Amino acid sequence: MNPxxxxxxxxxxxxxLRNNKLAVSETTKPxxxxxxxxxxxxxxxxCSTDLEIVKGYVPNFNGILGHEFVGTVAETxxxxxxxxxxxxxxxxxxxxxETCSVCVGEGSEHCPNRTVLGIINRDGIFAEYVAxxxxxxxxxxxxxxxxxxxxxxxxxxxxxxxxxxCVPPSRSVAVVGPGRxxxxxxxVLALSGNEVVMLGRREESLELAKKWGLKTDLTEHIEDNxxxxxxxxxxxxxxLEHALRITRPRGTIVLKSTYxxxxxxxxxxxxxxxxxxxxxxxxxxxxxVRLLKTPKANEILDMVEGSYRLADGLAAFEKAAEPGxxxxxxTP
Amino acid sequence: MNPxxxxxxxxxxxxxLRNNKLAVSETTKPxxxxxxxxxxxxxxxxCSTDLEIVKGYVPNFNGILGHEFVGTVAETxxxxxxxxxxxxxxxxxxxxxETCSVCVGEGSEHCPNRTVLGIINRDGIFAEYVAxxxxxxxxxxxxxxxxxxxxxxxxxxxxxxxxxxCVPPSRSVAVVGPGRxxxxxxxVLALSGNEVVMLGRREESLELAKKWGLKTDLTEHIEDNxxxxxxxxxxxxxxLEHALRITRPRGTIVLKSTYxxxxxxxxxxxxxxxxxxxxxxxxxxxxxVRLLKTPKANEILDMVEGSYRLADGLAAFEKAAEPGxxxxxxTP
Numbered sequence: 001m002n003p004x005x006x007x008x009x010x011x012x013x014x015x016x017l018r019n020n021k022l023a024v025s026e027t028t029k030p031x032x033x034x035x036x037x038x039x040x041x042x043x044x045x046x047c048s049t050d051l052e053i054v055k056g057y058v059p060n061f062n063g064i065l066g067h068e069f070v071g072t073v074a075e076t077x078x079x080x081x082x083x084x085x086x087x088x089x090x091x092x093x094x095x096x097x098e099t100c101s102v103c104v105g106e107g108s109e110h111c112p113n114r115t116v117l118g119i120i121n122r123d124g125i126f127a128e129y130v131a132x133x134x135x136x137x138x139x140x141x142x143x144x145x146x147x148x149x150x151x152x153x154x155x156x157x158x159x160x161x162x163x164x165x166c167v168p169p170s171r172s173v174a175v176v177g178p179g180r181x182x183x184x185x186x187x188v189l190a191l192s193g194n195e196v197v198m199l200g201r202r203e204e205s206l207e208l209a210k211k212w213g214l215k216t217d218l219t220e221h222i223e224d225n226x227x228x229x230x231x232x233x234x235x236x237x238x239x240l241e242h243a244l245r246i247t248r249p250r251g252t253i254v255l256k257s258t259y260x261x262x263x264x265x266x267x268x269x270x271x272x273x274x275x276x277x278x279x280x281x282x283x284x285x286x287x288x289v290r291l292l293k294t295p296k297a298n299e300i301l302d303m304v305e306g307s308y309r310l311a312d313g314l315a316a317f318e319k320a321a322e323p324g325x326x327x328x329x330x331t332p
Numbered sequence: 333m334n335p336x337x338x339x340x341x342x343x344x345x346x347x348x349l350r351n352n353k354l355a356v357s358e359t360t361k362p363x364x365x366x367x368x369x370x371x372x373x374x375x376x377x378x379c380s381t382d383l384e385i386v387k388g389y390v391p392n393f394n395g396i397l398g399h400e401f402v403g404t405v406a407e408t409x410x411x412x413x414x415x416x417x418x419x420x421x422x423x424x425x426x427x428x429x430e431t432c433s434v435c436v437g438e439g440s441e442h443c444p445n446r447t448v449l450g451i452i453n454r455d456g457i458f459a460e461y462v463a464x465x466x467x468x469x470x471x472x473x474x475x476x477x478x479x480x481x482x483x484x485x486x487x488x489x490x491x492x493x494x495x496x497x498c499v500p501p502s503r504s505v506a507v508v509g510p511g512r513x514x515x516x517x518x519x520v521l522a523l524s525g526n527e528v529v530m531l532g533r534r535e536e537s538l539e540l541a542k543k544w545g546l547k548t549d550l551t552e553h554i555e556d557n558x559x560x561x562x563x564x565x566x567x568x569x570x571x572l573e574h575a576l577r578i579t580r581p582r583g584t585i586v587l588k589s590t591y592x593x594x595x596x597x598x599x600x601x602x603x604x605x606x607x608x609x610x611x612x613x614x615x616x617x618x619x620x621v622r623l624l625k626t627p628k629a630n631e632i633l634d635m636v637e638g639s640y641r642l643a644d645g646l647a648a649f650e651k652a653a654e655p656g657x658x659x660x661x662x663t664p
Contacts, residue, residue: 102557102581110581110605112557164606225434225444240599249434249442258603266594267572271587271611273442274496279603 013332014064014127015313022054024313027064030123030131037084037137038075039091039130041310043146044068044330046320047154048180048235048257049119050126054317057258058119066126066330067093067117070140070149080134090152091136092285093117098135109282126310128332138285141293148292150329151184151300152285155292158184160283161231161254162192169193171228176219176243178205180326181256182233183303186214189231191291197227199242205324212299222246225273233257240265249273254280303327345664346396346459347645354386356645359396362455362463369416369469370407371423371462373642375478376400376662378652379486380512380567380589381451382458386649389590390451398458398662399425399449402472402481412466422484423468424617425449430467441614458642460664470617473625480624482661483516483632484617487624490516492615493563493586494524501525503560508551508575510537512658513588514565515635518546521563523623529559531574537656544631554578557605565589572597581605586612635659 016025032038045068053061069091073084095115096108103111117132118124140149158181167173167189175186178200186209190196198209199219206216219239225248232243235257243253244265253275270277291297303326308316310330320328348357364370377400385393401423405416427447428440435443449464450456472481490513499505499521507518510532518541522528530541531551538548551571557580564575567589575585576597585607602609623629639661640648652660 106580106582248438250438255599255603259599261600262596262598264594264596265599267587267591267597268593270609271590272613274611274613276611277602277609279606279608281604281606 012128013310014123015066015310015317015330016064017054018062020056022065022314022317024311027127029129032075032077032131033133034078035080035135036077036131036133037073037080037089039071039089039125039132040074041069041071041125041128041130041332042088043070043150044125045150045154046316046328046330051317051321052235052258053119061119063118064123064125064127064130065118066124067119068150068153069125069130070146070152071125071130073137074129077134084134084137088140088142088146088149089137090140090149090285091117091132091138092282093119093136093153094282095122095133095136126313126330128310138289140289144289144292147301147304147329148297149289151303151327152288152292153282154181154184155188155300156283156285156288157181157256157281158188158283159287159291160280161185161189161256163284164278164280165229165252165254167192167194167229172226173197173229173231174199174222174227174246175231175233176239177232177234177257178209178216179233180303182231183208183212183326184300185231185233185256187212187300188291190214191296202324208302208326211302219246225249227251229254231256235259237263237265244269244275247273247275250275252276252278254278256280304329307331344460345642346455347398347642347649347662348396349386350394352388354397354646354649356643359459361461364407364409364463365465366410367412367467368409368463368465369405369412369421371403371421371457371464372406373401373403373457373460373462373664374420375402375482376457377482377486378648378660378662383649383653384567384590385451393451395450396455396457396459396462397450398456399451400482400485401457401462402478402484403457403462405469406461409466416466416469420472420474420478420481421469422472422481422617423449423464423470424614425451425468425485426614427454427465427468458645458662460642470621472621476621476624479633479636479661480629481621483635483659484620484624485614486513486516487520487632488615488617488620489513489588489613490520490615491619491623492612493517493521493588495616496610496612497561497584497586499524499526499561504558505529505561505563506531506554506559506578507563507565508571509564509566509589510541510548511565512635514563515540515544515658516632517563517565517588519544519632520623522546523628531578534656540634540658543634551578557581559583561586563588567591569595569597576601576607579605579607582607584608584610586610588612636661639663
């Protein structure tokens with residue numbers, strides 16, 4: 001296929017949220033800025049954040065959803081080297097102003113004026129085409145197939161924990177919530193030799209963790225004060241209460257999931273036991289791609305529970321929202 | 333005075349909380365275990381924790397209140413060197429079992445079976461005499477007068493922050509709450525060259541901070557996302573909400589005060605801005621005593637707003653509970 005041929009297409013299919021209504025829409029193909037490229041979608045993944053946005057987590061989001069993807073560069077802006085054309089890529093999702101002190105000091109992930117693909121003030125990637133700044137592009141090597149490359153973003157989010165904290169391999173680690181992100185967190189933290197215990201509310205939810213050789217248990221069976229590190233991935237109050245309960249004095253809790261609205265939580269243990277609680281969000285893409293090149297990464301494919309066309313986006317979202325369902329993929 | 337002469341006294345005055353009722357009581361002089369010493373009180377300090385316990389913060393506390401003090405060793409147990417007799421001392425407040433894995437690994441401050449002077453299952457020091465294990469004793473040097481030595485415990489609690497975190501001198505620091513503990517936190521953090529901004533709700537509450545050369549502001553005047561490190565010392569939800577608001581992305585919040593009951597707090601910022609929130613409690617006594625030997629420590633005396641006899645304990649508690657009042661001292 002000549003990637004330039006797509007210039008002739010002026011409309012495209014996309015999964016949109018407008019006025020809190022999820023729909024599959026025929027919408028205009030994006031036009032690119034001088035610093036951007038146009039990417040043709042190969043494969044996308046539905047994330048819990050997408051489901052939360054549909055539930056109203058980001059007030060006033062209007063546009064195309066989605067931020068986990070792999071695609072092929074179809075067009076390059078004036079200031080972008082044309083050598084990008086035809087390359088398989090994914091993209092980091094935060095677009096900062098690159099001029100404020102936060103961008104300079106902390107990175108665009110924390111820019112107060114940032115846009116975020118499919119999350120804050122910017123169209124996402126559940127569409128046939130998406131426009132992304134060149135600065136956000138990450139090339140996917142030939143030996144990482146699309147079905148693995150689509151996991152780059154959530155795997156990077158899991159890796160973020162290792163960017164923020166030293167988690168010594170001899171220390172005990174619990175992951176509360178064996179869901180989409182929780183499983184990747186457990187997978188990543190076990191890579192360095194940590195004994196990782198995946199905790200869930202139902203035995204069935206722990207099957208995949210067992211298959212991967214991780215330890216498992218029901219959260220409610222865990223005694224108080226036993227783990228050095230606890231990663232909370234459920235985003236609900238009960239999960240946070242458990243994390244506070246099962247972490248030992250002077251232990252660390254990583255919050256990987258946002259809490260919609262105020263959380264009504266007893267913080268006494270946090271202070272009395274001198275816990276360290278750290279928020280954790282987007283992570284580094286290059287290390288994630290390196291991991292996706294390893295043979296072990298094929299395990300991650302076990303998380304895929306269905307693939308839908310964009311045209312069947314509503315069914316895809318419905319399936320992804322079912323309890324216990326992990327990764328749902330979308331194709332153009 | 334011959335310290336042994338007190339053996340003849342069998343009753344003593346103490347400030348007690350029994351069945352949630354604060355009282356000045358005539359009670360039995362403590363008898364000491366083989367590993368303990370009997371200390372005659374010289375001077376004690378009323379802490380916010382004492383006021384919280386009276387309000388019910390520690391369910392079922394029954395006994396003598398108080399944990400900030402300096403006294404003189406009057407009697408030594410069978411297994412304690414008699415060389416302690418007549419020495420001026422204070423004492424760390426946590427008594428662990430010294431055998432469990434928490435005591436061995438993390439210290440007695442976190443022992444699940446610990447008692448705490450005047451806080452958990454153990455009589456405190458608002459009394460003419462107090463029994464304390466030798467292991468908890470810290471000698472007060474001759475050049476630290478009682479009126480400064482009585483600040484050892486809260487100063488150690490402030491110093492605890494420097495035990496837990498690297499707070500680089502070039503980084504901005506805010507202390508929310510210019511109260512008893514907040515002032516000592518600000519005083520300690522400014523020692524290494526940090527610019528410390530003390531934040532309060534009322535202009536009057538900031539006078540002492542100004543006198544000490546600290547920067548000050550009204551909490552509500554502070555813009556969002558400006559401080560690298562924020563120490564929350566108010567123990568109320570509003571203080572915590574402000575701390576979350578004014579700390580920059582990837583910044584650190586230290587919680588120095590417990591929250592009675594569940595806190596209803598929006599934790600979204602914690603996750604999205606990847607904040608680090610760390611609980612902080614009891615600190616190291618020896619460094620606190622070293623600081624109390626420095627000329628600058630005399631500033632701390634500015635915090636004293638009254639001195640009462642134990643017999644006038646109810647009036648002392650009433651005064652200490654008045655808004656804006658800092659240190660109230662107690663004499664035998």
